[in-house]
Amino acid sequence: MKLDSEKAEFELEKAAKSNPGLWIDHSRYVAMACKNIALHCNNLSDDMAYTLGLLHDIGRYAGVSSEKHLIDGYRYCMEREWEKAAQICISHAFMIQDIDTSIGEFDVSEEDYQFMKQFINSAVYDNYDRLVQLCDALALPTGFCILEKRFVDVTIRYGLHSATIDRWKKILEIKSLFEKKIGCSIYDLLPGVVENSFR
Template identity: 50%
Template structure:
């Protein structure tokens, strides 16, 4: 594993943008602008939080789905993104590739429909459940639910969008409640409605 020359565990904004652009050439799709809007939401919220770095937040948001460079996949994008970032010494970004889809920190043991080997399923489950989430994990989990390919959206609209594409389970409802908790948490941190920080969001109701 290579280590960044600057000692950071995540790339610069320029490196992250270049990585996403290269990934988009390999697998173009709605996931690319979704990643860009996720990053912009992360930056906007982080700028109002004393304990978050806005540039780091942008970069981690931009790369959360980078594993989709491998093609049209489901859970595989988490493992592929983790491996991609670890190969480049981007440990913080690699972590986000695994944690962003699991706000409840509970990974289902029902792996039959997952598109990764059982060993990867177990690695993902142990990683997520044994990691102590910080505010970067929480921020990307929230902002992932604030971004559509065409702009920012209220979280309930994102819930419906994902539910229509992938289906809804009992765990989905638990995860949605957790994201609503994250929204309230960051509204306390920013002292405002997070929707006020996202330009054009009410045009997408």
């Protein structure tokens, strides 16, 4: 089953009926940020970037969960043979490739935990993984925001973790990587980012 933005839109709409919530609008803004940045990167497809952004949280279709949505999304995509989207369903939460840097709760079986641990350790990240990791930190359900606002938003909801600062540093490192590629601030490509960040 070929994956493109039209198919991803259909799948997200279907998931929204299964489990409505703020995650839908968040996913849309992540996708738009991915597309806007990819348009300025020679080696990335803007349609694929948008598609992967739309689907990064698709595992939430199964209901309210913490880290379970990662493996639910992985399985959802693998059943459809969307291997890259499946990887990003897990990799978007692990900008540092170490399961111990998770800030969520592992509401999964021991077997699923061990699978995720091995998967994270062995996954080969490319710029699509890194782009979704970055854009996940640039998007609230209300629109684009500066990274620091999203950092605080997530920390208020999940609490401080021993890896919190290292995760922030990694996202800032990825931000710098993409800004070198595009030759400008990522914020220049996110309409309304100032207004949404400071409302």
